Structure formats: structure tokens, C-alpha cells
Amino acid sequence: MKTNATIFWILFGFLLFMDIVYVGWSLLDPLHGKIEWAGTLSIGLAALLAAFLGFFFSRSDRATGGPLPEDRLDANIDDGDPELGFFSPWSWWPILLAAGAALLVMGLAIGVWIAFIGVAVTLVSLVGWVYEYYRGNFAR
Incomplete structure (x- = not known):
């Protein structure tokens, strides 16, 4: 989880930087000289999505108290096998x-x-x- 959070926070920083570069590039365009809103909002919203996912994985990592059993090399198969609920195998x-x-x-x-x-x-x-x-x- 911590690795996932780190990856998404890095992606957020990259997309935010690229959004700033995109706005600057569109302002320096000699033909138009205006902000191109479709690309700016798309990259900005992608950065916002990466920030949401990074925040979620950071909070999930803190809530679980460290690495999950699936992420540890010394864990047994039964460590990561919780009760998922009751399901009817015959139900249509x-x-x-x-x-x-x-x-x-x-x-x-x-x-x-x-x-x-x-x-x-x-x-x-x-x-x-x-x-x-x-x-x-x-x-x-």
C-alpha cells in the first residue's frame, strides 16, 4: 500500500508540473496566445485523480498498520484469507x-x-x- 501511495503522489507531482508547462506553452503560442482549456482541465483533473488515489492509499496504509499479509514474504496463505461473508451457492x-x-x-x-x-x-x-x-x- 505504501508503494502504491508513493507512486500516485509522484504521478500527482508529475501531472501538476506538466499542467503548468502546458499552460505556459499555450500562452507562448504565437498564433493564439490564450490558455487552451480542454487540455489544461484534462491534465489538471488527472492530477487531482492521482492525488485522491495517493491520499486513499496513504490512509489505508495507516489504517491497516503496515504492510498487508499479501505484501510480506514471511506470511502464510491463511494470513490474508479473511471471512468475506455468506453467499448462497444455489441462488439464481x-x-x-x-x-x-x-x-x-x-x-x-x-x-x-x-x-x-x-x-x-x-x-x-x-x-x-x-x-x-x-x-x-x-x-x-
Whole structure:
């Protein structure tokens, strides 16, 4: 994590420097002599993204208390194997939810009438996925 943070902070500094160079270069252009805003904002926003990622990785490194088990050479496989949650291996609801979301997006791109079908399929499959352990053989 610390290496990732360092790389993104270096990238931030480089992009900020290049943004300043780009603004200076566009001002010295004999034909226009004005700031070219599209490139200036693009490079500036890329620098801002690198700063966000550098800040995130810096904070994550501090929160975890040092190197992760995946980054240490003396770590065992079980050290980096946390409990990820409970997943139903037999559940068909996630597939139906993905199909409903695909119909919804396809309806927005192709025809609005398909989006209505996608909304219905998405809502039914979302409710089914949430409440699948309240009925049937696996009720709790």
C-alpha cells in the first residue's frame, strides 16, 4: 500500500508540473496566445485523480498498520484469507438481477418500453434475493 501511495503522489507531482508547462506553452503560442482549456482541465483533473488515489492509499496504509499479509514474504496463505461473508451457492437471484439491470440499461439506450420490463424484472429479483432465506427449505 505504501508503494502504491508513493507512486500516485509522484504521478500527482508529475501531472501538476506538466499542467503548468502546458499552460505556459499555450500562452507562448504565437498564433493564439490564450490558455487552451480542454487540455489544461484534462491534465489538471488527472492530477487531482492521482492525488485522491495517493491520499486513499496513504490512509489505508495507516489504517491497516503496515504492510498487508499479501505484501510480506514471511506470511502464510491463511494470513490474508479473511471471512468475506455468506453467499448462497444455489441462488439464481443474482443472475436474474443482472438480467434485469441489463434490460434496464438496454431500454435506456434502445427503447423506453424495454426499460419498463427491466424495472419490473429488477424489482422482482431484488426482492427475491433479499427474502430468499425467509421461505422454503432454507428459512431461518
